[in-house]
Amino acid sequence: xxxxxxxGVGILSPSGRGLNAAWAGALSGRTAAARDELLAEMGTPVQxxxxxxxxxxxxxxxxxxxxxxxxxxxLAVIAAREAIAHAGLSEVGEERITHVDADRTGILMGSxxxxxxxxAEEYPRYLDKGPGRVSPMxxxxxxxxxxxxxIAIRSGARGPNxxxxxxxxAGASAIHLGRDLLRAGAADVILAGGVExxxxxxxxxxxxxxxxxxxxPDPATASRPFDVARDGxxxxxxxxxxxxxxxxxxxxxxxxxxxxxxxxxxxxxxxHATAPPDDGGGARLAMQRALQDADLDPTAVGHLNxxxxxxxxxxxxxxxxxxxxxxxxxDRIAVSSTKGVTGHTLGAAGAIExxxxxxxxxxxxxxxxxxxxxxxxxxxxxxVAGAPREVTLQAVMSTSMGFGxxxxxLVFTPA
Amino acid sequence: xxxxxxxxFTEVLTEEFxxxxxxxxxxxxxxxxxxxSLDVVELTLVLEEKTGVxxxxxxxxxxxSVQDAIDKVKEKQA
Numbered sequence: 001x002x003x004x005x006x007x008g009v010g011i012l013s014p015s016g017r018g019l020n021a022a023w024a025g026a027l028s029g030r031t032a033a034a035r036d037e038l039l040a041e042m043g044t045p046v047q048x049x050x051x052x053x054x055x056x057x058x059x060x061x062x063x064x065x066x067x068x069x070x071x072x073x074x075l076a077v078i079a080a081r082e083a084i085a086h087a088g089l090s091e092v093g094e095e096r097i098t099h100v101d102a103d104r105t106g107i108l109m110g111s112x113x114x115x116x117x118x119x120a121e122e123y124p125r126y127l128d129k130g131p132g133r134v135s136p137m138x139x140x141x142x143x144x145x146x147x148x149x150x151i152a153i154r155s156g157a158r159g160p161n162x163x164x165x166x167x168x169x170a171g172a173s174a175i176h177l178g179r180d181l182l183r184a185g186a187a188d189v190i191l192a193g194g195v196e197x198x199x200x201x202x203x204x205x206x207x208x209x210x211x212x213x214x215x216x217p218d219p220a221t222a223s224r225p226f227d228v229a230r231d232g233x234x235x236x237x238x239x240x241x242x243x244x245x246x247x248x249x250x251x252x253x254x255x256x257x258x259x260x261x262x263x264x265x266x267x268x269x270x271x272h273a274t275a276p277p278d279d280g281g282g283a284r285l286a287m288q289r290a291l292q293d294a295d296l297d298p299t300a301v302g303h304l305n306x307x308x309x310x311x312x313x314x315x316x317x318x319x320x321x322x323x324x325x326x327x328x329x330x331d332r333i334a335v336s337s338t339k340g341v342t343g344h345t346l347g348a349a350g351a352i353e354x355x356x357x358x359x360x361x362x363x364x365x366x367x368x369x370x371x372x373x374x375x376x377x378x379x380x381x382x383x384v385a386g387a388p389r390e391v392t393l394q395a396v397m398s399t400s401m402g403f404g405x406x407x408x409x410l411v412f413t414p415a
Numbered sequence: 416x417x418x419x420x421x422x423x424f425t426e427v428l429t430e431e432f433x434x435x436x437x438x439x440x441x442x443x444x445x446x447x448x449x450x451x452s453l454d455v456v457e458l459t460l461v462l463e464e465k466t467g468v469x470x471x472x473x474x475x476x477x478x479x480s481v482q483d484a485i486d487k488v489k490e491k492q493a
Contacts, residue, residue, distance in 0.1 A: 063433020064449055132469070136456040 005257035008087025008243035010079040014050035029368040033219040042201035045208040050236035050343030070115035072197035076147035079239035087243035106159030106187035108178040110170025110194035112347035114144025120200040159187040167402030172350025176264035193241035194351035224371035225308035225337035233309040236343030240351035257415035259358045263294025269405030280321025290409035305398040308337025319379035340370025350400035357398040441482040
């Protein structure tokens with residue numbers, strides 16, 4: 001089977017902007033959670049979030065362009081631009097793809113919510129001022145496929161262009177499907193990733209109402225995956241885009257691969273709208289399928305970047321799923337959840353964590369799980385806490401589980 | 416009156432649509448200023464807030480330039 005490699009990444013994460021800063025933030029174990037002024041103003045039940053570092057959309061995208069686009073597309077464009085530059089697909093400082101065949105360059109993005117801010121702004125306008133005042137930009141701003149479409153408009157990429165939604169697994173699903181499109185010969189290069197900008201009063205209220213968000217009002221300790229005191233996730237925003245291409249295509253143009261997308265697995269829980277089954281059965285299937293797809297013995301996996309949302313249900317079920325997949329080898333897997341640092345970036349999480357998994361693999365350094373002080377005795381995993389751990393890695397796995405019971409697992413091996 | 420409206424257009428076009436001020440003249444077409452048909456509809460919504468006059472879709476059909484739009488607004492204000 002054709003090897004698909006990663007030749008560039010772009011990331012805009014609560015842990016930092018750009019690969020080096022975002023990864024340093026993840027390694028630091030310092031949480032990005034902070035009091036959110038917007039949420040405080042709206043009086044939402046939870047008022048903390050993990051935002052990406054502040055940026056000026058007009059300066060980044062051009063003034064006219066920025067106002068036509070929702071924040072989630074702003075984040076995606078910034079991440080894609082960095083990925084394009086990192087992989088050397090364009091002239092330095094240019095967004096247009098000119099160093100590979102743009103007609104054979106595709107885009108696959110994942111997003112759970114799409115233009116959440118646009119919904120939040122336009123619906124009140126519709127109610128207050130009437131149907132005649134609804135912005136003609138509402139539809140193109142809000143559609144969840146606008147991020148992928150906009151990246152194409154700006155970069156000139158005219159290959160297959162799609163958006164996948166598996167909620168909080170969407171970023172990982174996009175990488176999975178992007179790899180498969182390359183294997184199927186549908187493109188030479190695919191920009192694949194995830195994006196979310198869903199920190200609005202409405203969505204935070206909704207997540208709080210369903211009990212998914214932490215009630216801990218202290219941002220410093222709120223996101224604490226696998227800890228006995230965890231009580232829900234901290235909502236985050238962000239974007240990450242990976243440049244995928246066949247090993248052959250990368251070699252032909254002299255690109256340096258960062259990692260191989262060795263395996264991908266997907267599954268459904270077929271269980272409940274939001275809760276995982278106790279045994280994490282769906283997640284287990286996704287992990288097993290990813291290993292099988294990679295044709296890899298489970299003992300090759302030395303690090304797992306867990307979905308680890310910091311909700312009581314997810315982390316416990318995920319722990320059981322890992323045990324079921326890896327058996328005794330589970331004890332030799334350095335597990336971390338970088339959501340202690342980044343919060344839960346929903347549709348972006350799978351892509352952001354793919355980037356962190358690749359960095360861990362390249363550097364042999366596993367990031368710590370922030371705020372893990374007292375590990376839940378029910379979770380029988382070796383979770384890295386406190387400081388990064390040096391580990392020689394043959395293969396790493398990243399897991400993602402979405403509401404709706406949709407699961408994804410990715411396996412990366414060294415290039 | 417025209418000058419006042421031109422000032423309003425200029426303000427909206429620069430602040431809301433990011434058009435460089437030195438490009439905005441009465442004769443400039445919206446196309447030349449980088450506005451597409453959706454932008455022009457959006458522009459009418461902002462103008463309605465500023466002038467109290469709403470240009471309807473059918474009234475926009477032959478509006479090409481800033482001056483065309485100013486004339487329509489004046490016509491409706493009269």
